[in-house]
Amino acid sequence: MGIRFLKFIIIILLQLFFSSFLYGTDIITSSQNLSDGGTLVSSDGNFELGFFSPGSSGKSRYLGIWYRNIPVQNVVWVANRCNPINDSSGVLMINNTGNLVLLNQSRSVVWASNSKKEAQNPEVQLLDSGNLVLQDRIAGKPTLMWQSFDYPTDSWLPGMKFGWDLSTGLNRRLSAWNSPDDPCPGDLTYGIELYGFPDLVMRKGSRKYSRTGSWKGIVTNQFITTTAISNEQEFCLIYYPKTKSVITRLVLNKTSSKAEHIIWNEEGRTWTVYSQFPSDDCDNYGSCGAYGNCVNTEIPPCQCLKGFKLKSQELNSVDWSQGCVRNNSLDCQKGNGFKKFGRLKVPDAEHSWVNEGMNLHECRAKCLENCSCMAYTTLDIKEDRGCVIWFGDLIDLKFFPSAGQDLYIRMSAADSDHEETKGNTKMKAALITAAAILVVISVVVITYYIRKSHRSVEEREIFRRNERQNEDLELPFFEFVVISKATNDFSSNKKLGEGGFGPVYKGTLPDGKEVAVKRLSRSSGQGIVEFKNEVALIAKLQHRNLVKLLGCCIQGEEKMLIYEYMPNKSLDHFIFDDTRRNLLDWSRRFHIICGIARGLLYLHQDSRLRIIHRDIKASNVLLDNEMNPKISDFGLARTFAEQSDAKTNRVVGTYGYMAPEYAINGQFSVKSDVFSFGILLLEIISGKKNRGFYHLSQNINLIGHAWRLWKEGHPLELIDSFVKESCTLSEVLRCIHVGLLCVQQHSKDRPSMSSVVLMLGSENKLVQPKEPGFLFVEKCPEIDPLFTKVESSSTNEISLSMLEPR
Structure with a gap:
């Protein structure tokens, strides 16, 4: 009796010390707290924020927002979805960095707003729209720091943007409750997927379950009006009721596996479904x-x-x-x-x-x-x-x-x-005629020009050499002076990084377009042959997961490539950095994994020139402003015909990503890229580098660590701690399984990229992996220092441009 009484006194004292009991107000300031039992109520009285226990969950307490005057199915947002508090000790407060935090009895943070900015005079308010906002009020003017509308759960409310903030990479999508007793996200999700033509897609896990087909699939009827917002900053949908008296929301329902637009029927005191998706078997x-x-x-x-x-x-x-x-x-x-x-x-x-x-x-x-x-x-x-x-x-x-x-x-x-x-035939005939005329004119002009030219022998040789260099590149050529001006004379302030063949600079062309300029160093291993190889290959490629080459510059010994600028740099910039890795939750990482896989599938199977990349790694995957992955750096790529593999005495690539048969014997094939993809897949999941990671007691690298956990039945221990809360465990487990299949010792045991894409997007049973290759940490093979290239200061890896196999 004495212990129970003492616990009761402690809880009371903690509540008196940490909180000012609130009920009925719509604002919390930095000097106030909200304890379990207190609530915030929007000024119009429609929404309420507080603690609740869903269904028959018992003592599990969650912080949420609900319709105040509607008794059924009324919760529209939950903060600590997968991390309940097991008693009534929860406290919501603003901490000393200006963030909104939810604490449990031990004062541990259960949930936080994680605003990127620090507020000077923060306050939290529940708006009439049902949006919980964290604001910094300076001189009476509020500045938005964070809002619950940016992090929806299973409900899309009027006035809430549904879709992408392209400037930050934020994706506002819905995820259904796991069950009526558990608000943790289940496997049913619904959101906008930014392909070339955006789709609204519903998924069960990683599998596509249904899709609307275009913006036209969104409902606009007698109750609501829907608007699409599409510009450089955002890509989203927003809707409003046509009359204020209509109470409506779209809820993702796991029980029905549908997105249901529902409206509150005050007379019958119930929700009525007036549209749903999917609507039929088609x-x-x-x-x-x-x-x-x-x-x-x-x-x-x-x-x-x-x-x-x-x-x-x-x-x-x-x-x-x-x-x-x-x-x-x-x-x-x-x-x-x-x-x-x-x-x-x-x-x-x-x-x-x-x-x-x-x-x-x-x-x-x-x-x-x-x-x-x-x-x-x-x-x-x-x-x-x-x-x-x-x-x-x-x-x-x-x-x-x-x-x-x-x-x-x-x-x-x-x-x-x-x-x-008929039109096609006419067009072909016209093109053939035009081409014939151009050939005749070109022959006459060139013949005349050569005969009448009084160039010296040296001038003619320079002319021919430049012509030979530039032929077949099929790309716009930029003058050196234009690129020099665009990069402020290759200023160090414009330098983005240092690749294996030279520095990369950010530039701005005269028309305002931002570009990345790869300037080959004169001492690099990439001469005019490798340079033209990269240009000729990538100029013929077109895929959303490959970086776009805009042009090139050749002047004297200067050789430069001009690419589209990727504002989010490379993948290694995020997954291997302790301060930035938390910006990539599991959904983004899985999106990146699938994008890389699709890009490789295109190279291996669907492109006009079937290509082996030979240098797939985190630093060669760039991220655009939507966090879409784009494979880059084709200087080491090779085309292939129908042969299954080839052999070379010149082994190129990055140690730690090379397949065993390639690093040791110089044999390469599409399965070499599959091995590299498997390494990259395990790195994305774990947030650890394969090269540089080792287990002291067993002298194993990341592959060996993943294999040991797999054999011991604990593969999920491989997951990066930053994504454990946001991930779908079955999806991660499948990715680990696919990764181990990709890094098999023998190339014949590895799947093709078409199989990889299929495995990532399905729920079919997978074959069990055998023991992978390169399990142990070994000393890097001896390399002639003349052919060793430092990859970058950020990754500190080694690119091998020449390695004699032993």
């Missing part, structure tokens, strides 16, 4: 396979598009998972056309490309010139402008009787629309 992702059109009014709903036939059909059995194929195969050399299909939900946009300035005719021409382009359409139907093109098979099509969009699908000449084929 909204199930890819239910009819590639080129299969789902028509909800038909039985069966799956239909092949006109000009296509079912790919797999046996007696009394139809397999729609395989989708449809063209009646007549495409032949890019002989020529193709397009067929118009109307009233469709546009295909999955994961492999799409957008240009806002093109018209439909230019869009068609753009698609026609690339044999991997399978369809195109107008970006904005209302204004009849812009271009969207798709690469690869078209997945997840649906027919809309009274809506939808026109889609122009690539077909053989025999199956194309008549006018399309």
Whole structure:
């Protein structure tokens, strides 16, 4: 009895010491706290913030926001979703750095707002919209420091932005409660995915479950008005009720596996679902396979598009998972056309490309010139402008009787629309005629020019040498003076880093475009051959997960490459830095993993030139302002034909990422890149470098550490502590499994990148990995110092440009 009484006295004293008991106000200042039992109430009385226990969770206490006057399904936001307080000792307060923190009985931080700025005069207010805001009030004027609307749980409220803040990389998406008793995020999520053409996608774990198809899939009806915001700073949706009397929200419901727009019926005192997504079986992702059109009014709903036939059909059995194929195969050399299909939900946009300035005719021409382009359409139907093109098979099509969009699908000449084929033929004839005329004119002019020229022998030799250097590069050439001015004469203040072949500078071109300039050092191992190799390769590549080359500069001994500027630098800048790694939660890391995998798949299988990169590592993965990964640095890349592997006496790449057969015997193949990807995958999960990490007692590196944890049944101990709270454990476990399969000792045991992409995006059972290669920490092979390149000061790795295999 005495111990219980003493505990009671201690709790009372702590509450008196740490908090000013609040109830009914809408503001907390730095001198006030909110204890369990107290609440904040918005000024209009509609929303309330406080502590609650969901369902039958018992003593588990959470800090949340709910509708104050609605008795059922009323919680719209939860702070400590996966970290409940097991008693009524919770206290919400503003700490000495101006952050909002939730403390438990031991005064440990259970949850924090983690505002990046430090407030001088902070206060917290619950707004009439249901948004909890942390503000810095200076001279009576509030400045927003943090808001709950930026971190939604399962509910999208009116006035809340749903989507991306491109300046910070913040992604506002919904995640359903795990159960009515547990607000921790389950596997059902819903958000905007920023492909070339943005999609609203619902996922179960990593698997796509349903998608709207475009912005047109968002509801605007008699109750609400929805607006899309698209500019350089943000890409999001926002909606408002048409009348203030309407109480509505969109909630992601795990029980129904739907996003439900619900409205409060005051008369019946209940929520009414007035729209939901998915709405029918045709909204199930890819239910009819590639080129299969789902028509909800038909039985069966799956239909092949006109000009296509079912790919797999046996007696009394139809397999729609395989989708449809063209009646007549495409032949890019002989020529193709397009067929118009109307009233469709546009295909999955994961492999799409957008240009806002093109018209439909230019869009068609753009698609026609690339044999991997399978369809195109107008970006904005209302204004009849812009271009969207798709690469690869078209997945997840649906027919809309009274809506939808026109889609122009690539077909053989025999199956194309008549006018399309005729126009295509005329265009080819015109191009051939124009080309012939240009050839004749060029021959006459060049002949005349050479005969009449009075250049000295030396001048003519310089002219020929420059011509030989510049031929076949197919890129804009920049004058040296332009690049020098853009980088302030290659000022140290503009230096972004030091690569294996020279420094990289940030530059600003005369038109204001920001670029990254890779300037090859004169002592680098990359001469004109390697330089032209990188230019020729990357100039022909087009994929959202590959860095874009804008041009080059060759003047005398100066050789420079001009790339698109990546504001978030490289991946190693985040995952290996203790102050920045927490900016990459698990969803972002998984997005980066999948993006790298898709980029490698494109190089190995889908690009015009099939390419082995040979130097996949964290410092060669750049991040754009949306944190999308882009593979860079193709100076060591090799093209390959149908041979399974090749051998070289010149081993290049970075020690710690090399496959065993490559580092030891000089044998390389696409499976060499797969091994490097596996290392990178394990590094992203753990936040540790493979090279530089070792276990003292066992002399093992990161691969060995991951393998030991896998064998002992504790693979999740590999997870970076910064992402443990945000991750989906089944998703991480699958990534670890895939990573171990990629780093197998023998190349034949490693999956292809197409299999990797499939494994990352599915829930199918995976084969068990064998013992990986390069488990132990070994001394780096002896290298001629003339061919050793320091990768960068930030990564302190070694790039090998020449290593004789032993």
